Amino acid sequence: MNIVKPNYTRPLDFKQGRVEMSHGSGGRAMAQLIAELFTAGFDNAYLAQGNDGALLPQITGRLVMSCDGHVVSPLFFAGGDIGCLSVHGTINDVAMMGARPLYLAASFILEEGFPLADLKRIVASMANAAKVAGVPIVAGDTKVVEQGKGDGVFITTTGVGVAREGITLSGDLAQPGDTILLSGTIGDHGMAVLSQRENLTFDAPIVSDTAALHGLVAAMLDSEVKLRVLRDPTRGGLATTLNEIAKQSGVGMMLHESAIAVNQPVEAACEFLGLDPLYVANEGKLVAICASEDAGRLLEVMRAHPLAREAAIIGEVLEDAHGFVQMTTKLGGRRIVDWLAGEQLPRIC
DSSP states (O other): OOOOOOOTTSOOOTTTOBOOGGGGSSSHHHHHHIIIIIIHHTOOTTGGGOSSSOOOOOOOSOEEEEEEEEOOSSSEETTEEHHHHHHHHHHHHHHTTTEEEEEEEEEEEEETTOBHHHHHHHHHHHHHHHHHHTOOEEEEEEEEEOTTSSOSEEEEEEEEEEEOTTOOOOTTOOOTTOEEEEOSOSSHHHHHHHHHHTTOOOSSOOOOOOOOOHHHHHHHHHTTOOEEEEEOOOTTHHHHHHHHHHHHHTOEEEEEGGGSOOOHHHHHHHHHHTOOGGGSOOSSOOEEEEOGGGHHHHHHHHHTSGGGTTOEEEEEEEOOTTOOEEEEOTTSOEEEOOOOOSOSSOSOO
């Protein structure tokens, strides 16, 4: 019997081709995939070294490192895709520590049979997001699992940055009397993903807010206000993020519903589906807690940045041994904003 061997001397077929098990075998097919897709897409001097790791320049200062796994479904949604999301998510985690992101590494778990056209689209999105952010992808890894044992593609990204001198931001630094600020509307990302997943249509499109926030953070740090905490309210949304901070700092919080902006299509979709936008994921927003005397200045700085034009003061930090997060409602009442129970929206990042 004649066995026809794959011809790896031909360029990859990015129109009709699909991921094969050989693309993760460590052999010629894998080398071709890396060279024609990943190396070509993420092109930079560090990646071009071609070694098991990237040899980076010496860095002076305190290093910050973070990693994040991305399993969003669907892979492509209004306003973004798993590619740019994986870049933005890790950049933002590093930035929330008051650090300047410097480098990214990316690991891909690919499912056999996944279209190479979609993979190329994802890589192009990652490459563009990294280029716009000025944070190169300098190392990576690729694995392939059998068909039916994955879900197209999973991406894990790791980021390294350097913290600004004299700046320490942490979830345990919030103090009674501090002011809580939010950079914009909530719930856009989670509802964009859900509406795409469930084929829901609304009068106005719901678009993900995925974005790299390190430029906004740099402007906030430049203002020299007394920042205590920065967080991006991703999984679990604003409510869960603030409960995490309250627990870390041993404080309570009082939010004001009228100050928390929700885009009308997102609000309508949440009402239709019985969801609370306070618990819906965001990928391009941040929460800031600062000394009350600096809140006005910080709000001014945030609103001057394109990613925070709708920034608002949304509440205050209270002395509360129970660590409750409360909210005054638009109707004049008051309610507890508790931790998210269970998984309101699975697979959104």
